[in-house]
Amino acid sequence: MPAIYKRSNSAAIMQLYHYPDLSLTTFFWEGPEFHHAVHVMRLGTGATVHLTDGKGHLAEAVVQHIEKKKCRLEVISMTTRPPVQPAVHLFVAPTKQIDRMEWLIEKATEIGVQAFHPFTSFHSERRSIRQDRLQHIALSAMKQSHRTYLPEVHALTDWKSAMATAATLPVKFIAHASGSSALKTFPIAPEPAALLIGPEGDFSDQELQDAIIAGFTKVHLGTYRLRTETAALMAAAALLS
Amino acid sequence: MPAIYKRSNSAAIMQLYHYPDLSLTTFFWEGPEFHHAVHVMRLGTGATVHLTDGKGHLAEAVVQHIEKKKCRLEVISMTTRPPVQPAVHLFVAPTKQIDRMEWLIEKATEIGVQAFHPFTSFHSERRSIRQDRLQHIALSAMKQSHRTYLPEVHALTDWKSAMATAATLPVKFIAHASGSSALKTFPIAPEPAALLIGPEGDFSDQELQDAIIAGFTKVHLGTYRLRTETAALMAAAALLS
Numbered sequence: 341m342p343a344i345y346k347r348s349n350s351a352a353i354m355q356l357y358h359y360p361d362l363s364l365t366t367f368f369w370e371g372p373e374f375h376h377a378v379h380v381m382r383l384g385t386g387a388t389v390h391l392t393d394g395k396g397h398l399a400e401a402v403v404q405h406i407e408k409k410k411c412r413l414e415v416i417s418m419t420t421r422p423p424v425q426p427a428v429h430l431f432v433a434p435t436k437q438i439d440r441m442e443w444l445i446e447k448a449t450e451i452g453v454q455a456f457h458p459f460t461s462f463h464s465e466r467r468s469i470r471q472d473r474l475q476h477i478a479l480s481a482m483k484q485s486h487r488t489y490l491p492e493v494h495a496l497t498d499w500k501s502a503m504a505t506a507a508t509l510p511v512k513f514i515a516h517a518s519g520s521s522a523l524k525t526f527p528i529a530p531e532p533a534a535l536l537i538g539p540e541g542d543f544s545d546q547e548l549q550d551a552i553i554a555g556f557t558k559v560h561l562g563t564y565r566l567r568t569e570t571a572a573l574m575a576a577a578a579l580l581s
Numbered sequence: 582m583p584a585i586y587k588r589s590n591s592a593a594i595m596q597l598y599h600y601p602d603l604s605l606t607t608f609f610w611e612g613p614e615f616h617h618a619v620h621v622m623r624l625g626t627g628a629t630v631h632l633t634d635g636k637g638h639l640a641e642a643v644v645q646h647i648e649k650k651k652c653r654l655e656v657i658s659m660t661t662r663p664p665v666q667p668a669v670h671l672f673v674a675p676t677k678q679i680d681r682m683e684w685l686i687e688k689a690t691e692i693g694v695q696a697f698h699p700f701t702s703f704h705s706e707r708r709s710i711r712q713d714r715l716q717h718i719a720l721s722a723m724k725q726s727h728r729t730y731l732p733e734v735h736a737l738t739d740w741k742s743a744m745a746t747a748a749t750l751p752v753k754f755i756a757h758a759s760g761s762s763a764l765k766t767f768p769i770a771p772e773p774a775a776l777l778i779g780p781e782g783d784f785s786d787q788e789l790q791d792a793i794i795a796g797f798t799k800v801h802l803g804t805y806r807l808r809t810e811t812a813a814l815m816a817a818a819a820l821l822s
Contacts, residue, residue, distance in 0.1 A: 443684060450811050485805050524822055562822075564726050570691050577818055581765050581803075 355381065356483045358490070359391040362399045362415065370410035378406060389413060394482060394490025396421050421488045424452040427532040428579050429509055431502050432572050433461040433539035434469050441469070442477050444569040449481035449491050453576050454532075456493045459502035463541030469496050499547060503554050506534040512556040515575055516543065519560035524578045526559070533579055537572040596622065597724045599731070600632040603640045603656065611651035619647060630654060635723060635731025637662050662729045665693040668773040669820050670750055672743050673813050674702040674780035675710050682710065683718050685810040690722035690732050694817050695773075697734045700743035704782030710737050740788060744795050747775040753797040756816055757784065760801035765819045767800070774820055778813040 357373045369377075369389075377383045383403055391399045391413075397420055401413040430453055435441045445456060456474070460467055475493040482490050497505070506512055511533035513523060536556060543551070552558065561571055561578075598614045610618075610630075618624045628644045632654075638661055642654040671694055676682045686697060697715070701708055716734040723731050738746070747753055752774035754764060777797060784792070793799065802812055802819075 447811055447814075450805070450807050451815065452805065485807065487805060564691070564693065564728060566691050566726065570688055573688075573814075574692065574818060577815060578822070581819070 353390045353486055355390070356398075356486050357389060357391045358394060358479060358483055359399075360393055362391065362393045362397050362418065364415075366404070366412060366414045368410045369413050374410060378403075378411060388416075392482070392488040392490075394479070394488070396423060396488050398488050423489055424454065424580065425530040426511065426528070426579060427454040428452070428576050429455045429457060429506070429532065429534045430572055430576060431457045431459060431506060431534055431536040432568065433464045433537070434458050434466045434496065435568050436465040436540055438466070438469070440567070440569045442474065444572055445474050445477045445491075445493065446481045447573050448576050449478045449487070450485045451573070451577055452487065452489075452580050454489065454491055456491060457502055457505055458494065458496045460496060460498055461539040461541075462499070462544035462547055464539045465541070467496075471495050499550070502536075503550060506536065506556070507554055509534040512536070512551075512554070513559050513575070514538075514543075514548070514551045514556040515561050515571055516548065516558050517560060517565075518548075519558035521559055523559040523561055523575055526557075528579060528581075535572070535575050535579065537568060537575065540568055594631045594727055596631070597639075597727050598630060598632045599635060599720060599724055600640075601634055603632065603634045603638050603659065605656075607645070607653060607655045609651045610654050615651060619644075619652060633723070633729040633731075635720070635729070637664060637729050639729050664730055665695065665821065666771040667752065667769070667820055668695040669693070669817050670696045670698060670747070670773065670775045671813055671817060672698045672700060672747060672775055672777040673809065674705045674778070675699050675707040675737065676809050677706040677781055679707070679710070681808070681810045683715065685813055686715050686718045686732075686734065687722045688814050689817050690719045690728070691726045692814070692818055693728065693821050695730065695732055697732060698743055698746055699735065699737045701737060701739055702780040702782075703740070703785035703788055705780045706782070708737075712736050740791070743777075744791060747777065747797070748795055750775040753777070753792075753795070754800050754816070755779075755784075755789070755792045755797040756802050756812055757789065757799050758801060758806075759789075760799035762800055764800040764802055764816055767798075769820060769822075776813070776816050776820065778809060778816065781809055 385403055387403045389401045399415045400417040401415045403411050404414050405412040458469055478491045478493055510531040514536040561574055624644055626644050630642045632640045640656045641658040642656045644652050645655050646653040699710055712734055719732045719734055751772040755777040802815055
């Protein structure tokens with residue numbers, strides 16, 4: 341268990357589980373999370389369980405009846421939490437060492453990033469990711485940090501598709517050394533924001549030009565150079581703090 | 582190579598080396614970094630090398646003469662950079678999984694933390710660290726991010742010694758859920774600051790009380806719970822941004 345730095349009204353949650361559909365008042369719970377709750381945590385009949393669907397809902401449910409491979413839960417209270425604002429969409433070229441990308445997804449989920457859009461850049465060394473593994477890391481981090489929104493890890497796309505997706509977002513920042521203003525000097529707005537972070541080999545001139553034409557604002561992240569994953573996390577923190 | 586987000590006057594540095602004593606104008610360079618520069622990077626006579634002593638100095642030197650196990654360098658320019666303000670001293674209980682601590686040291690060095698003071702807390706699960714390994718991670722991160730100050734990773738101490746060290750610093754924050762104000766709402770001051778982050782099992786009541794008596798200000802880090810290493814990095818970023 342991590343130390344708890346939160347100041348929320350969910351102090352009673354010890355363990356948060358994920359259940360994708362919380363539309364029913366009673367349902368059978370099965371699978372690995374059921375197994376963990378009943379066979380590892382040893383929750384018995386009458387115990388309280390907290391679940392989120394990753395779409396903002398937090399259910400408090402009571403174990404009514406346990407069978408070998410499932411149990412029946414009855415939802416006794418349901419809370420809907422507002423999403424984090426702004427919705428931060430991280431557009432990031434996967435790092436050569438995939439553990440750095442995995443780390444970024446864990447940390448960015450902890451601080452409240454809404455979506456990850458991996459893309460291949462002209463200078464990307466890595467051209468493939470395991471989307472399911474990265475999505476699973478986001479799921480674990482969501483539960484760990486007691487959040488109720490599951491960030492979506494999108495499939496790896498090319499630069500053009502990334503630009504097309506970003507075009508739908510009202511606020512757009514590209515992190516680059518040539519930016520004349522620091523990201524942190526911009527006022528924090530509630531609108532969804534695209535944060536575009538370059539690959540380890542930096543953006544190509546063409547990509548920089550494309551981004552400017554697409555309406556991205558060039559910003560820098562300080563005086564020192566940061567690794568791709570550090571830059572992405574610090575940029576997200578600047579928008580979310 | 583990472584993407585470069587910096588906006589400094591050191592654009593010409595491709596690789597930064599560490600040499601602990603830059604007091605002489607010419608000296609023989611040997612050891613693993615010499616080996617890397619000459620035998621891996623294939624720098625020849627007349628090539629330019631950048632070195633820092635980790636104490637603020639940045640030397641530009643020219644390779645004058647190469648032998649098998651060493652080469653002679655002549656320093657042609659020396660820059661002294663001011664230290665990052667505030668000097669952030671991270672007091673953190675080592676995480677159970679040591680890679681999380683290692684990660685914190687890398688990232689915190691990238692963003693400019695000055696010193697690490699690991700301590701064992703009442704609820705610490707981990708009671709030992711490899712100080713030399715953690716110090717080496719800080720060294721790599723300093724070079725990687727082209728910084729010229731090497732953060733010191735102190736030896737693991739007990740709670741009492743950590744309190745005694747922190748007492749010498751003018752600004753002191755302890756991160757805890759019960760803090761009534763967010764760290765980020767405090768104005769950033771140039772004075773050296775102690776940032777005290779609890780272990781995975783949280784501070785004991787006695788520790789919290791000790792810290793308040795020692796003059797620490799209790800602050801929270803937002804609404805959600807963060808892992809120890811995420812809390813430490815986000816708190817440092819709040820003071821350094």
